[in-house]
Amino acid sequence: MPVAGAFWPVVTRLGEAQILLPTVALLAVWFARRGRSVRLVAMWLLGLGGAIGLTTLSKIAFMGYGWGWAPLDYTGISGHSMFAASVYPLAGIAVLHAVAGPRALDWRGAGLALGGALALLVGASRVAVGAHSVVEVLAGLGVGGLVSLAALSAGRLPAVRPALWLPIALAVWLGATPANAPPSTTHGLVTRLALQVSGRSEPYTRADLHRDWLQRHAAR
Numbered sequence: 001m002p003v004a005g006a007f008w009p010v011v012t013r014l015g016e017a018q019i020l021l022p023t024v025a026l027l028a029v030w031f032a033r034r035g036r037s038v039r040l041v042a043m044w045l046l047g048l049g050g051a052i053g054l055t056t057l058s059k060i061a062f063m064g065y066g067w068g069w070a071p072l073d074y075t076g077i078s079g080h081s082m083f084a085a086s087v088y089p090l091a092g093i094a095v096l097h098a099v100a101g102p103r104a105l106d107w108r109g110a111g112l113a114l115g116g117a118l119a120l121l122v123g124a125s126r127v128a129v130g131a132h133s134v135v136e137v138l139a140g141l142g143v144g145g146l147v148s149l150a151a152l153s154a155g156r157l158p159a160v161r162p163a164l165w166l167p168i169a170l171a172v173w174l175g176a177t178p179a180n181a182p183p184s185t186t187h188g189l190v191t192r193l194a195l196q197v198s199g200r201s202e203p204y205t206r207a208d209l210h211r212d213w214l215q216r217h218a219a220r
Contacts, residue, residue, distance in 0.1 A: 015081060015123075019174070027090060027091060044086075062209075063195070078141075080131070082147075084122035089116050089152075112152075
Protein backbone atom coordinates (compact mmCIF):
# COMPACT_ATOMS: atom_id res chain seq x y z
CA MET A 1 0.00 0.00 0.00
CA PRO A 2 1.39 3.46 -0.88
CA VAL A 3 2.47 5.58 2.07
CA ALA A 4 -0.30 8.14 1.46
CA GLY A 5 -2.89 5.39 1.36
CA ALA A 6 -1.60 3.83 4.58
CA PHE A 7 -1.65 7.04 6.63
CA TRP A 8 -5.31 7.20 7.60
CA PRO A 9 -5.74 3.46 8.28
CA VAL A 10 -2.78 3.62 10.67
CA VAL A 11 -3.96 6.81 12.37
CA THR A 12 -7.48 5.46 12.82
CA ARG A 13 -6.13 2.53 14.83
CA LEU A 14 -4.99 5.01 17.49
CA GLY A 15 -8.64 5.23 18.51
CA GLU A 16 -9.13 1.51 19.13
CA ALA A 17 -10.13 0.33 22.59
CA GLN A 18 -7.49 -2.41 22.61
CA ILE A 19 -4.80 0.24 22.19
CA LEU A 20 -6.23 2.95 24.41
CA LEU A 21 -7.45 0.93 27.40
CA PRO A 22 -3.87 -0.14 28.32
CA THR A 23 -2.89 3.51 27.83
CA VAL A 24 -5.61 4.52 30.28
CA ALA A 25 -4.37 1.95 32.81
CA LEU A 26 -0.80 3.27 32.59
CA LEU A 27 -1.85 6.91 32.89
CA ALA A 28 -4.27 6.18 35.73
CA VAL A 29 -1.48 4.58 37.76
CA TRP A 30 0.85 7.48 36.98
CA PHE A 31 -1.71 10.13 37.95
CA ALA A 32 -2.90 8.27 41.05
CA ARG A 33 0.62 8.00 42.46
CA ARG A 34 0.64 11.81 42.59
CA GLY A 35 -1.57 12.10 45.70
CA ARG A 36 -3.72 15.07 44.75
CA SER A 37 -4.60 13.47 41.41
CA VAL A 38 -6.62 10.57 42.85
CA ARG A 39 -9.87 12.48 42.34
CA LEU A 40 -8.87 13.20 38.76
CA VAL A 41 -8.35 9.49 38.09
CA ALA A 42 -11.65 8.53 39.74
CA MET A 43 -13.64 11.04 37.71
CA TRP A 44 -11.76 10.10 34.53
CA LEU A 45 -12.48 6.39 34.87
CA LEU A 46 -16.09 7.01 35.87
CA GLY A 47 -16.61 9.36 32.94
CA LEU A 48 -14.92 7.00 30.50
CA GLY A 49 -17.12 4.14 31.67
CA GLY A 50 -20.22 6.26 31.12
CA ALA A 51 -19.02 7.34 27.68
CA ILE A 52 -18.36 3.74 26.66
CA GLY A 53 -21.85 2.78 27.81
CA LEU A 54 -23.48 5.67 25.95
CA THR A 55 -21.56 4.94 22.76
CA THR A 56 -22.42 1.25 22.93
CA LEU A 57 -26.10 2.02 23.48
CA SER A 58 -26.14 4.35 20.46
CA LYS A 59 -24.77 1.55 18.27
CA ILE A 60 -27.20 -1.03 19.65
CA ALA A 61 -30.07 1.41 19.10
CA PHE A 62 -29.11 1.76 15.45
CA MET A 63 -28.02 -1.75 14.48
CA GLY A 64 -30.73 -3.42 16.51
CA TYR A 65 -33.64 -1.01 16.18
CA GLY A 66 -32.82 1.34 13.30
CA TRP A 67 -32.62 4.47 15.43
CA GLY A 68 -30.67 6.83 13.19
CA TRP A 69 -31.13 10.10 11.33
CA ALA A 70 -30.68 9.94 7.59
CA PRO A 71 -30.58 13.72 6.87
CA LEU A 72 -27.43 14.00 9.03
CA ASP A 73 -26.13 10.53 8.10
CA TYR A 74 -26.13 9.62 11.79
CA THR A 75 -25.98 5.96 12.86
CA GLY A 76 -24.37 6.23 16.31
CA ILE A 77 -21.52 7.82 18.22
CA SER A 78 -18.04 7.20 16.83
CA GLY A 79 -16.29 5.04 19.41
CA HIS A 80 -12.81 5.74 18.08
CA SER A 81 -13.41 9.50 18.29
CA MET A 82 -14.90 9.19 21.78
CA PHE A 83 -11.95 7.16 23.06
CA ALA A 84 -9.41 9.51 21.46
CA ALA A 85 -11.00 12.63 22.94
CA SER A 86 -11.32 10.94 26.35
CA VAL A 87 -7.71 9.78 26.51
CA TYR A 88 -5.32 11.88 24.44
CA PRO A 89 -5.86 15.26 26.15
CA LEU A 90 -4.98 13.60 29.47
CA ALA A 91 -2.08 11.78 27.81
CA GLY A 92 -0.74 15.04 26.37
CA ILE A 93 -0.84 16.70 29.76
CA ALA A 94 0.78 13.69 31.45
CA VAL A 95 3.63 13.58 28.92
CA LEU A 96 4.52 17.25 29.29
CA HIS A 97 3.99 16.94 33.04
CA ALA A 98 6.52 14.11 33.14
CA VAL A 99 9.01 15.97 30.96
CA ALA A 100 8.74 19.45 32.49
CA GLY A 101 8.78 18.39 36.14
CA PRO A 102 8.30 21.33 38.57
CA ARG A 103 7.39 23.65 35.67
CA ALA A 104 4.69 21.26 34.45
CA LEU A 105 1.78 23.51 35.40
CA ASP A 106 3.12 26.13 32.98
CA TRP A 107 2.83 23.58 30.15
CA ARG A 108 -0.66 22.28 30.91
CA GLY A 109 -2.26 24.18 28.03
CA ALA A 110 0.33 22.90 25.56
CA GLY A 111 -0.25 19.31 26.67
CA LEU A 112 -3.99 19.71 26.33
CA ALA A 113 -3.58 21.18 22.84
CA LEU A 114 -1.24 18.39 21.79
CA GLY A 115 -3.61 15.67 22.96
CA GLY A 116 -6.63 17.46 21.52
CA ALA A 117 -4.94 17.74 18.13
CA LEU A 118 -4.25 13.99 18.10
CA ALA A 119 -7.88 13.29 19.02
CA LEU A 120 -9.04 15.50 16.13
CA LEU A 121 -6.69 13.63 13.80
CA VAL A 122 -8.20 10.31 14.86
CA GLY A 123 -11.67 11.75 14.31
CA ALA A 124 -10.71 12.94 10.82
CA SER A 125 -9.37 9.47 10.04
CA ARG A 126 -12.77 7.92 10.76
CA VAL A 127 -14.27 10.04 8.01
CA ALA A 128 -11.31 9.46 5.70
CA VAL A 129 -11.58 5.66 5.93
CA GLY A 130 -15.34 5.79 5.42
CA ALA A 131 -16.23 4.40 8.84
CA HIS A 132 -18.26 7.37 10.11
CA SER A 133 -19.94 10.56 9.01
CA VAL A 134 -18.82 13.98 10.21
CA VAL A 135 -21.78 14.20 12.60
CA GLU A 136 -20.92 10.85 14.19
CA VAL A 137 -17.31 11.92 14.66
CA LEU A 138 -18.34 15.24 16.19
CA ALA A 139 -20.64 13.38 18.57
CA GLY A 140 -17.76 11.13 19.62
CA LEU A 141 -15.36 14.03 20.07
CA GLY A 142 -17.98 15.90 22.08
CA VAL A 143 -18.66 13.00 24.45
CA GLY A 144 -14.97 12.26 24.89
CA GLY A 145 -14.14 15.91 25.35
CA LEU A 146 -16.62 16.10 28.23
CA VAL A 147 -14.89 13.13 29.87
CA SER A 148 -11.51 14.88 29.69
CA LEU A 149 -12.96 18.18 30.90
CA ALA A 150 -14.70 16.52 33.84
CA ALA A 151 -11.50 14.74 34.87
CA LEU A 152 -9.36 17.86 34.67
CA SER A 153 -11.96 19.81 36.66
CA ALA A 154 -12.06 17.18 39.40
CA GLY A 155 -8.44 17.09 40.48
CA ARG A 156 -5.25 19.12 40.52
CA LEU A 157 -1.94 18.23 38.92
CA PRO A 158 0.87 18.80 41.41
CA ALA A 159 4.33 19.72 40.22
CA VAL A 160 6.53 16.63 40.23
CA ARG A 161 10.03 15.54 39.31
CA PRO A 162 10.62 14.59 35.66
CA ALA A 163 9.71 11.01 34.78
CA LEU A 164 10.97 10.38 31.26
CA TRP A 165 9.95 6.72 31.33
CA LEU A 166 6.31 7.74 30.85
CA PRO A 167 6.64 9.51 27.47
CA ILE A 168 9.04 6.79 26.31
CA ALA A 169 6.61 4.03 27.27
CA LEU A 170 3.70 5.81 25.56
CA ALA A 171 5.75 6.51 22.45
CA VAL A 172 6.77 2.85 22.13
CA TRP A 173 3.23 1.58 22.77
CA LEU A 174 1.43 4.02 20.46
CA GLY A 175 4.14 3.77 17.84
CA ALA A 176 4.20 -0.02 17.64
CA THR A 177 0.63 -1.17 18.21
CA PRO A 178 -1.20 0.45 15.25
CA ALA A 179 0.87 -1.56 12.79
CA ASN A 180 1.18 -4.76 14.82
CA ALA A 181 -1.95 -5.20 16.93
CA PRO A 182 -4.49 -7.79 15.73
CA PRO A 183 -7.68 -6.50 14.09
CA SER A 184 -10.11 -5.00 16.57
CA THR A 185 -13.10 -7.17 17.49
CA THR A 186 -15.10 -4.44 19.25
CA HIS A 187 -17.49 -3.74 16.37
CA GLY A 188 -18.25 -7.42 15.95
CA LEU A 189 -18.99 -7.80 19.67
CA VAL A 190 -21.35 -4.82 19.68
CA THR A 191 -23.05 -6.09 16.51
CA ARG A 192 -23.70 -9.48 18.08
CA LEU A 193 -25.00 -7.81 21.23
CA ALA A 194 -27.35 -5.62 19.18
CA LEU A 195 -28.74 -8.65 17.36
CA GLN A 196 -29.16 -10.60 20.57
CA VAL A 197 -30.97 -7.76 22.34
CA SER A 198 -33.23 -6.80 19.41
CA GLY A 199 -33.89 -10.27 18.05
CA ARG A 200 -32.92 -9.22 14.53
CA SER A 201 -31.17 -11.70 12.25
CA GLU A 202 -29.13 -9.03 10.47
CA PRO A 203 -27.87 -5.64 11.70
CA TYR A 204 -29.53 -2.50 10.43
CA THR A 205 -27.07 -0.64 8.20
CA ARG A 206 -26.39 2.85 6.92
CA ALA A 207 -27.64 1.76 3.49
CA ASP A 208 -30.89 0.58 5.11
CA LEU A 209 -31.29 3.93 6.86
CA HIS A 210 -31.01 5.95 3.65
CA ARG A 211 -33.10 3.52 1.62
CA ASP A 212 -35.95 3.64 4.14
CA TRP A 213 -35.73 7.43 4.37
CA LEU A 214 -35.95 7.80 0.60
CA GLN A 215 -38.88 5.39 0.42
CA ARG A 216 -40.80 7.26 3.09
CA HIS A 217 -40.32 10.58 1.36
CA ALA A 218 -41.07 9.17 -2.08
CA ALA A 219 -44.41 7.88 -0.77
CA ARG A 220 -45.50 11.33 0.43
